[in-house]
Amino acid sequence: MPVGGRISLLALLAALAAACGGGDAEPRRVVTLVTHSSPGGGSDVFLRELVPHLARLMGGTFIVENVQGGSGAKAMAAVAQAKPDGSLFYATTPTFIYTSLLSDPSARYTDLEPLVNLFFDPEVLYTAADSRFTTLRDVLDRARTGQGRWGAANPASLERQVMEQLKQKAGVSPAITTFEGGGDMLINVLNHTLDMGAGELQEIRAQLDAGRLRLLAVVGDERLPQFPGVATLKEQGVDLAVRKFRGLAGPKGMSAELVAAWEAAVPKLLDDPVYRKRYMDNSLQPGFMPHGDYARFMEAFGAETEAFLRQSGVIQ
Amino acid sequence: MSLDELIAIVPAAFGGVTWGIFGGALPGISPSITMALLLPLTYGMDPTTAIVMLAATYVGAEYGGSIPAILIRTPGTNAAAATVMDGYAMTEQGRAGEALGISLYSGFVGGLFGLGVVVLLAEPLSTVALAFTPPAYFALGVLGLSVIASLARESLVKGLMAGVLGLMISTVGTDPVTGLSRFTFGSPELLSGIPPILVMVGLFAVGELLAESGERGWHQAAPERARIRFPSPALWRRIALPQAIGSVIGAFEGMMPGGGGAVSSFLAYNEARRWSRRKEEFGRGSPEGIAAPEAANNTVACTTLVPILSLGIPSSNSAAVLLGGFLLHGLIPGPMLFVSHSGVVTGLFAGLLAANIAMLIVGYVLMGPCIWLVSRPRPYLTAFIYALVVSGVYAIETSLFQVGVALAFGLAGYALRYFETPLLPMVLGVILGFMVESNYRRALVLSGGDHATFLQDPVSAAFLTVAALFLVGSIAGHALGARRRRGAELPA
Amino acid sequence: MSRDLAFGVAGVVVAAGYYRMAAAIPTSALADAVGPQGLPKAYAVVLAALSLLLVGRSLRTRNADPRPRIPDPESRIPDPRFHLLRALGMLAIGVVYIAVVPWLGYVVALAGLVLAATWYRGGVFNGQIATVAAAGAIVFWLLFVRLLGIPHPPGVWPTLF
Structure with missing residues (x-):
């Protein structure tokens, strides 16, 4: 092996050691x-x-x-x-x-x-603005006939829990299906595959501002300051808040x-x-x-x- | 748009594209990871520059993914999986430079087409995304799976077996309806399933390392490889049709949430083969087999903006990172964005044009070094591909567990090679399995268990019909081919 | 035993094992009509059917078809036994990497991996290989850790200095 090779090898090993010990101490908190x-x-x-x-x-x-x-x-x-x-x-x-x-x-x-x-x-229940359901009661009435279709963003999630508990407490029998995230479900609300979806306000904000969605209920203890006209589930007679x-x-x-x-x-x-x-x-x-x-x-x-x-x- | 803004956008486009090619070319580092790694750097920038840089990264990554697919038979991204077959076959014939040129040029054409679609038709086309109900997604998945028949080469049975094995792998993780954990053995690492890129890197890269480990020695690759060639006029004409097919399929796929680049590349590959006058060259180094998928995945990189800009809904992981970029700069993408921040939207369009041009330039410059790298003596190449795999796979979730999973799939890839079974059907099964299962079950929940829903939904009915026609056609083709082979032997 | 026959038998074994695991998935009140077991079981049945088809076909054609097999371009594996051992050796290099990287750190472990793989594949060991391995590991460290910011394990070194 030529001498040059050995020297470069040593230099590399030195660099290697430096690279490994490269944790920098930070005096600030x-x-x-x-x-x-x-x-x-x-x-x-x-x-x-x-x-x-x-x-x-x-x-x-x-x-x-x-x-x-x-x-x-x-x-x-x-x-x-x-x-x-x-x-x-x-x-x-x-x-x-x-x-x-x-x-x-x-x-x-x-x-x-x-x-x-x-x-x-904030967790909300919503439907498409051009859907035939204007209130939560409409959606629940439909679900009472066994025809309802509700959506939750993810299979094992708080939204799923909300939908299952709402089904129980309102005594209705809709089909509840889940998606891979809020966006995925939102499409199925917009195209009327679902009567109603449960999700975070943040995820649907753009569509809400554009007037393509209608809020049906707030799933919390109080109304939202941004949407004072939307009643909570409790106000609408269902004892459920998350x-x-x-x-x-x-x-x-x-x-x-x-x-x-x-x-x-x-x-x-x-x-x-x-x-x-x-x-x-x-x-x-x-x-x-x-x-x-x-x-x-x-x-x-x-x-x-x-x-x-x-x-x-x-x-x- | 002012000149000042333009001056800020062009370097952002170049920077983003370079970064994207680079990340896309490293197996395991997906376009979305490449974008996410860049995200913190964009906090300080003005919104337009930041968004342009992220979108340019996506554009670059889609081309970058084809580089290792062509040169070392390892797709750098999911969407480059279909490029492996003909790309690597061309490399083995000493036509690596030509293959990269076709990929780059087709990506450019696809990108421009996609950009045109976004600029002209973003608003009206947002309804395409809305046409996709669970039955339609299921049918799209089935259509994608029907491609297995054309990937299966000699043995349809073995191809289908590999496809089913892929579907089985896709069932690992959280059950899409109940949230139960399936086949996870209590491990949180498996809760979100096995990422397709792990399977691909394992089957292709690690499997190849194992398969070639029996050969010893220092033979060097052919130096002729290093010639970089753009398509000749005759080739241009030949790849025009596959590019058009890829662009149109990519344009539609990009608009549907959950579609993504990988499905579009496979469908584009399949359609290009079906409409080709030289079908027999596919899988053996056909330029058309590179042009179609590469045009498709770069079109997706642009049209994925349609659902984001017009609906505020991300259609893929990469789009979700882009959405994060918008949110971090206080912009809420959706129907109101065109009204409230039209400057950002125009800037983004200009930036994407710049990004596609930048891709052509940066891609051309990088080709030489890339080809030089893979023409090193074989043992070095082997060792560094190995290093690239363990480093890149770790980056997906900074997880050594996943490196182990990739090695395990390497062993599976070795076994499939031994049994002379094609690898791509398995990849396709892994990519599409979750989409097929979740939407099948979702559709049945919504229809109350009635299978007629798949025929009542117009989109679903159309896709299923095409898939059925295709399957019947290729099974007949396989049977006919087998009879002809037997017939040819008799006189001998 | 022909390769098709072996693959068919392996397919049946995998299908049976997978079916058993699928059948053990618990049921849930949130389940749909198809259920979490539904498609996995169907996949297992389809795989078993395809595997049996392959077994049947390879048994039937074994004697009937004396023509030499056309080698598939996907297959590069001539002599199985020796070759499998070589492949497992290559795999072991990766397994050892995973085992030691938390302690030795990314740079040292990766240099080791490159060194071992080059030697294993090339059959020669010399200073040039060692130099390339060390340089390569540093380049990878610059690329992945410094530039891309991926937190590859630093190993025990930072605690020593």
């Missing part, structure tokens, strides 16, 4: 917000819009990390194993509860500690000071006029919950979901 959503997905967009405002109010550097895979299982595992020093949080959505219940991930939702809640995604949460969770064992800092910052954040305009445009509903409330809420949400999945035989 860095807070990583982990989401299971891909860049551009629902939770990702939510976090990226949140981050500059958090940095302004709380100081430090906030970054968003997409830990995809396993429908949230990987993100949960990453957060559960992290040090509870306030440097790593997980953006919670109902997905992490469903994944915990539907499969056997290495860390479940109960292995994380809910920190605070920020928002709710809250699709968006908040943060961290590893177990976070200190009281850490929790208190977030509990103080989030209400200020939600009142911030600039941010407020942004999240109202994105159809998010402010829903601050302090640590204690959030933990109890999560426990109840998990128990309710588990009961639903068990009762319907999705899990044994």
